[in-house]
Amino acid sequence: MSVELSDRDRARHGGEEGPAAAMSMRILVAMAEVYGAERLLDVSSAHIDGCLYHGDSGLDFAERLVAGGGRVAVPTTLNVGALDLLHPENFRGSPQRAERARRLMSAYEAMGCQPSWTCAPYQAGHRPGLGEQVAWAESNAIVFANSVLGARTNRYGDFIDICAALTGRAPACGLHLDENRRGERVYRLSGLSPRLLASAVLAPVLGYHVGADCGREVPVIVGLPAATDEDFLKALGAAASSSGSVALFHAVGVTPEAPTLEAALHGEAPTAELELTADDLRATADRLSTVPDGEIAAVALGSPHFSLAEFERLVPLVERHAPAARVEFVVCTHRLVLAAIEARGWAELLREAGVRLVVDTCVVVTPILRTVRGALMTSSGKFAHYTQSNTGLEVVYGSLEECVRSAAAGRVWRDPELWGSG
Amino acid sequence: MLVPGAAAGAALVLEEPLSLWGGLDPVTGEVIDRRHPQVGETVRDRIVVMPFGRGSSSASSVLLEAVRLRSGPAALLLAEVDGILALGAVVARELYDRAPPVAVVPAEDYGRLETGAVVTLSPRGTVTIETGES
Numbered sequence: 001m002s003v004e005l006s007d008r009d010r011a012r013h014g015g016e017e018g019p020a021a022a023m024s025m026r027i028l029v030a031m032a033e034v035y036g037a038e039r040l041l042d043v044s045s046a047h048i049d050g051c052l053y054h055g056d057s058g059l060d061f062a063e064r065l066v067a068g069g070g071r072v073a074v075p076t077t078l079n080v081g082a083l084d085l086l087h088p089e090n091f092r093g094s095p096q097r098a099e100r101a102r103r104l105m106s107a108y109e110a111m112g113c114q115p116s117w118t119c120a121p122y123q124a125g126h127r128p129g130l131g132e133q134v135a136w137a138e139s140n141a142i143v144f145a146n147s148v149l150g151a152r153t154n155r156y157g158d159f160i161d162i163c164a165a166l167t168g169r170a171p172a173c174g175l176h177l178d179e180n181r182r183g184e185r186v187y188r189l190s191g192l193s194p195r196l197l198a199s200a201v202l203a204p205v206l207g208y209h210v211g212a213d214c215g216r217e218v219p220v221i222v223g224l225p226a227a228t229d230e231d232f233l234k235a236l237g238a239a240a241s242s243s244g245s246v247a248l249f250h251a252v253g254v255t256p257e258a259p260t261l262e263a264a265l266h267g268e269a270p271t272a273e274l275e276l277t278a279d280d281l282r283a284t285a286d287r288l289s290t291v292p293d294g295e296i297a298a299v300a301l302g303s304p305h306f307s308l309a310e311f312e313r314l315v316p317l318v319e320r321h322a323p324a325a326r327v328e329f330v331v332c333t334h335r336l337v338l339a340a341i342e343a344r345g346w347a348e349l350l351r352e353a354g355v356r357l358v359v360d361t362c363v364v365v366t367p368i369l370r371t372v373r374g375a376l377m378t379s380s381g382k383f384a385h386y387t388q389s390n391t392g393l394e395v396v397y398g399s400l401e402e403c404v405r406s407a408a409a410g411r412v413w414r415d416p417e418l419w420g421s422g
Numbered sequence: 423m424l425v426p427g428a429a430a431g432a433a434l435v436l437e438e439p440l441s442l443w444g445g446l447d448p449v450t451g452e453v454i455d456r457r458h459p460q461v462g463e464t465v466r467d468r469i470v471v472m473p474f475g476r477g478s479s480s481a482s483s484v485l486l487e488a489v490r491l492r493s494g495p496a497a498l499l500l501a502e503v504d505g506i507l508a509l510g511a512v513v514a515r516e517l518y519d520r521a522p523p524v525a526v527v528p529a530e531d532y533g534r535l536e537t538g539a540v541v542t543l544s545p546r547g548t549v550t551i552e553t554g555e556s
Contacts, residue, residue, distance in 0.1 A: 027512055034424045034508045049479055055448060055487035060517055139478050157479030157506045159486075159513045216474070216502065245439070245476045290456075364444075389444040389455050 003032040003171075004039040012167060020070030024163035028171065031160055037171035043153075045128055046076040046165035047121050047145075049137035050158040051108040052365055053082040053101035061159060062107035065166070070111045073168035077116040077126045079138045081105040082366040084358050085117070086335070092367040101366070111162065117360035118334035120234065120305040122149060125336070130256050133176055135164030139247075140304045140382065143237035146248040148230065150256035152176050155247045175248055181257060183250045183264035185214045186273040189223030193420055196278065197225055200313075201285075201399035201418060203232040204381025207239030209276065209284040211246045217271060220250045220264045228254045231307055238304050239381025282419045288384040288397035290375075293412035296396060297374030299323070299403045300363045302332035303382040308340050310400075315346050317401055321408035322353045328371045329355045329407050332362040364390040377403050377412065423547040424504075425511040427523030429497035430542040433535050433551075434468040436460050439476035442484040442507075451493035469541040470495040471532070474504040485510030490518060497543050498524045501532050525549070 011017065013025040028040060050058060082101035084090045091098050109115050118124050121136075122144050128134045130150035136142050137156040145151045154174040156164065164170045174180055187210055189197070196202050210219045219240070224232075228251065240246035250258035258264035301314070314331070323329040331350070333341075338359050341347045347357060363369050364386040369376070375394040376387050379402075387395040396412055405413040437459045440446065445455035451466030465488070475481050485507060488494035494514075498507055503526055514521035525547050527535070535541065540552040 023516060027509075027516065030425075030512045031505060031509060034503065034505055034512075036503075050483070052480065052483075054443075054480065054483040055490065057486040057490040057514075057517065058483055060490075061486075061513060064517070137479050142479070155479055155506060157481065157509060158483040160482075160505075160509050242441075242478070243476075245474065386444045 003029050003037060009040055009169065018069035020065040020068030021166055023065065023068060024166045027160060027163045028167065028169060032171035035171050035173040037173035039172050040169040041133055041172040041176060042168055043074060043133050043135040043164055043170045045074050045126065045134045046072070046161055047079060047126065047136040047138060047141050048076060048108060048113055048161045048165060049079040050162055051078045051081050051105050053097070053104045056100065058158065059100055059104050059107070062104055065162065066107050066110050070166050072112040072165040074165060076113045076165040077121040077124070078108055078113045079141070080117055080119050080361045080365060082361060084360045084368070086359050090358060090368045111166070113165070116334065118305050119303070119362070120307065120334065123305070123307050124334050135161060135170045137161035139241035140234070140238035142247050143241045143249065144234055146175055147237055147250065147255050148233045155245070181248060182218060182266040182268065183220035183258065184217035184271045186220045186222060186261070186270040188273065188275050189221070190275045190277050192278050196419065199399065199418065200232060200235065201379065202281070203235035204239040204384070205281050205285045205288065207236035208243045208288060208381050209281060210249065211240030211242065211244030214244060214246065216245060218248050218250065219246065220252065220258065220261065220270070222252045222261060224251045224254050226253045229309070231310055234304055235381060242382045242385040278419060285397060285419065288381060289395060290388050291394040291396060293396065293414065295374065295411045296327060296377045296406055298328040298330070298369060298371040298376040298393065299407045300330045300332070300369070300376055300378050300383055301380065301403065303362055303364065303380040306331050306333040306337065308337050311337065311341050311346055313400060314404070315349060317404040318350060318353050318355060321405045323355065323407035324410045325354065327407045327410055328369060330358055330363055330369065331355060332358045335359050377406050379403050423523065423525045424508040425515070425521055425524040426545065427497070427521065428543055428545045429469060429523055430540070431467055431469045431496040433537055433539045433541045434460065434463055434465060434470050435535055435537045436470065436472035439474050440472060441476050441478060442481035443478040446484055446488065448484050448487035448493060449491060451488060465495045466493045467496050469497045469499060469543065471499045471535045473501040475507045479506055481506045482510035482513065486514050489514040489521060495522050497522050499527045499535065499543070499549065500524065501529070502526060
């Protein structure tokens, strides 16, 4: 084999640490060859996406690792599963599927992973630092870890994520290495109103636009305010990794590897410089919806999982505009945020207004929605991208306020000023 | 070659990158992303040609599940290295002893691949295209 292995790698590969570690090393070495990596490197944490039930193959894999003595070698969080374990009655699939999904989640816990069940581990206490090597899965978590935290991970996915966690090793290539983190394709925001630049509605649209356009180049965004908040960057990255394969973006003056444009570009010339106007972005916003404005049957928020700060914006809106009884209203979050909003009395307020709070999972990865036809409205670019194929519903994209006021009216309400250029 | 193996079959050229998660039904092998130009086509037993994958890292799971259910492609021919797709095939080989080979095709060959052409992938990674009636 052409990949240079440490003594411990070789011992594991040879089965000295059990069948699970050996299988993990075989997969890591095969993938190192795929990527052309010369060696493996140490990772200090992992985030696992493999705990979401897609079918029996994932269960076959996890249970083979458990049977082979698999135990994580580094701190490891778990992404969403297919069940809300706190509210299992939410699941609309067959009892057999629920049982398989639960078995899969248990298998990953049995290997020592933390039952965090969130696609936003970075807002649930798992925050690797600048330059730290990690092995993360889940496209939005990957792009957040790389871009916003400045940690270093490739686009790990199901299977290799747990292989890295069980061994603490990953192929030394791609975004683990300095030279591949250079910004390449520059997008300059032009003529956007200060209100739009400060609005959460811009983030998924900008991300969706850039993700679809940049191919495999690392995008650099110029023109975001220095005060751009973490939830904006989270939504931007999640959308960019839905419409494209973005694993790292730089936002000049905002993200840690881009104090200046020159720093983001590593002192080299960009491959292209493009201007993005309010009209360009409004056209992209329109593409996030699959039907024209009209009646809606549901609102879903929280992909990635809703943060405490996002609930802080949602609660007063729901207080002013309670959802109509015929509109299903679901917010997906994780257990730490749920506990925080329970403590503040917000969870009760929302539930009384008819809002359902879902944890451990989300509405596009598992059958949870009661709505079976019509349009779902969302402020999430990732939900907008995946709703139609994963739930069969049509989708309408809008700002948080537009979602809440539309839920109250039962049909799409638009903020006429939102996309105006400044 | 990313994941070695030999295969032959009719080519299906995906004109845009496809996110398998949400874009491919692993039970039927059908492309179900309605925004994708090849929606409605099946990948089952075909030599699937695509620039690279996109979107969620769950794509490897969908590919593995399609292999388990024998709805997967005969092979994947890519324009660029795609680890997430290769991984699905690597794990399929571990678990089920069968996997679609995955290869990166040189640009000049990639441009010649057309839907419906009969394509053979040799164990060494050579791609042979028979255009059929021409």
